Amino acid sequence: MSAMQRLELRQGQSLTMTPQLVQSIKLLQLSHAELAAYVAAELERNPLLQEGETRTDAPSLGLADFLRAKEKAQAQGYRIVPGPSPSRDKAASGTSGPAHGEIGPELEETLARTGSLTEHLEAQLDLATSDPRLRRIGEHLIHSLDEAGYLREDLAEIAFRLEVTPAGVEAALRLIQTFEPSGVGARHLAECLAIQLKERDRLDPAMQTLLENLHLVARQDFAALRKACGVDGQDLAGMLAEIRRLEPKPGLAFTPARIDLLVPDVLVRPTPDGGLAVELNPETMPRILLNRTYYAQVAKVLHKDEDKSFLSDCLQTANWLTRSLEQRARTILKVAAELARQQEEFFREGIAGLRPMTLKSVAEAIGMHESTISRAAANKAIGTERGTYPMKFFFSAATGEGEHAAKAVRHRIGQLIGAEKPEAVLSDEAIAQKLKREGIQVARRTVAKYREALRIPSSSQRRRRHGREA
Numbered sequence: 001m002s003a004m005q006r007l008e009l010r011q012g013q014s015l016t017m018t019p020q021l022v023q024s025i026k027l028l029q030l031s032h033a034e035l036a037a038y039v040a041a042e043l044e045r046n047p048l049l050q051e052g053e054t055r056t057d058a059p060s061l062g063l064a065d066f067l068r069a070k071e072k073a074q075a076q077g078y079r080i081v082p083g084p085s086p087s088r089d090k091a092a093s094g095t096s097g098p099a100h101g102e103i104g105p106e107l108e109e110t111l112a113r114t115g116s117l118t119e120h121l122e123a124q125l126d127l128a129t130s131d132p133r134l135r136r137i138g139e140h141l142i143h144s145l146d147e148a149g150y151l152r153e154d155l156a157e158i159a160f161r162l163e164v165t166p167a168g169v170e171a172a173l174r175l176i177q178t179f180e181p182s183g184v185g186a187r188h189l190a191e192c193l194a195i196q197l198k199e200r201d202r203l204d205p206a207m208q209t210l211l212e213n214l215h216l217v218a219r220q221d222f223a224a225l226r227k228a229c230g231v232d233g234q235d236l237a238g239m240l241a242e243i244r245r246l247e248p249k250p251g252l253a254f255t256p257a258r259i260d261l262l263v264p265d266v267l268v269r270p271t272p273d274g275g276l277a278v279e280l281n282p283e284t285m286p287r288i289l290l291n292r293t294y295y296a297q298v299a300k301v302l303h304k305d306e307d308k309s310f311l312s313d314c315l316q317t318a319n320w321l322t323r324s325l326e327q328r329a330r331t332i333l334k335v336a337a338e339l340a341r342q343q344e345e346f347f348r349e350g351i352a353g354l355r356p357m358t359l360k361s362v363a364e365a366i367g368m369h370e371s372t373i374s375r376a377a378a379n380k381a382i383g384t385e386r387g388t389y390p391m392k393f394f395f396s397a398a399t400g401e402g403e404h405a406a407k408a409v410r411h412r413i414g415q416l417i418g419a420e421k422p423e424a425v426l427s428d429e430a431i432a433q434k435l436k437r438e439g440i441q442v443a444r445r446t447v448a449k450y451r452e453a454l455r456i457p458s459s460s461q462r463r464r465r466h467g468r469e470a
Helices: 019-029 032-045 063-075 086-091 107-114 117-128 132-144 155-162 166-176 189-199 205-212 214-219 222-229 233-244 250-254 292-301 305-342 344-349 359-366 370-377 406-418 428-437 444-453 459-469
Strands: 049-051 266-270 276-280 288-290 381-384 387-390
Touching (some): 032 305, 117 132, 117 166, 117 250, 205 222, 205 233, 288 305, 292 305, 305 344
Parallel strands (some): 266 381
Antiparallel strands (some): 049 288, 266 276, 381 387
16 A cells, blocks of 8 residues: 555634733732732833823933843843744643743742742642643632632532532642642641641551541540550650641741731722622722833933843833733723622622622623633632622532522521520521521531531530530
8 A cells, every 4th residue: 555645724723822911811810919029020120110190290210220220130131022932932822831931021930939829839730730621620729729728618619610520620639739838739737737648658547547636636635546546655646746747837838928818809889879889999909100201211312222122122011011900900890890790689688698600600791701700700809898708709609409609508507506595406407497498498418518517516416515514
């Protein structure tokens, strides 16, 4: 059989993201603190950028200031706008890892200096898998971690929000739990310590039992611990010493000086006419301007091609950054406004009014992609009269017949148990019946699941506790 070569033409579609678009996407998902650090670095490097709302006075900078800025940038190995290159274009295509040689310093480089756990984990995710589905879930999980490195959200709710299977979320979480720092991605302290011990090949049955009885460690009930673990006093002392050498909050190593305060990016307030006002928090939105007057003055006196090239690069980057920040603000506001519309009852009634809401429902309502909604909600918070909530708090899975958010049902279960009398402790079945009379259809096993998630003991345990207290 003879070999034959031939040419074929095939037509197809592919998405190519420019370096500027990749950087804009990264800007959208930053927290206000990370964004402030990035903008501050750009203000220091780019002499055409200035901070503030408006400026009518003449610029105080001169040619000498511009040349010093250029020398400083060169000394740091910083090139504001790189020329096109095949490798850069290839790296920027599709949804593969971060492209190199993008506009300005890479966000990864800037944020690495501020100690970003998110960027550190995303870099590992890029190397760990090329499966787009696994990476999509993994990125969402990474952005859902708190500063200590814990995942506090329910996996079923995350699966509902992303419209994937719980098994897929579990697989992505197991992958993240193999990343550094050891213990990251844990859902509670025992799991965090178990991950670290497993990596050290020290998670034997006795140690596993110890982790399952951390409440006894807190009470210093060493006799009960020895009995449960089946070890003597000396072995128990060694096990406890090993536990103390572990890191209970692995994520904090990346934010040692950061104060854990939830600052709202968006403010939602009721209006006199019964509506809701949604506005950006000016305290968390950086204001920078391109100083065109200074650009025109310097451009007149530059003679070297190298200086002219640097000035042109500064202008291009300044234009891109100001536009990207404006787009970021508009996107966040648009997402928050739709969130407020879909969750209007929450803002009037509190958690009891929370309704099921997915990324898809918001995306379809405002004509954006689900990934854009996810990035806009990542690391953002909404300030209300009832307090400040992470934006992702409002995305909640449905329960029962789909009319009530799981978070609202959990809250109601906590209220019912909190109001019960010692002589009339409610069983899970009794709670399910009470909820049914309120129009919330949930099974007894669902009540038990939500009660356990709230770390509330069973009805028999609560009866014994009331008996001891009496």
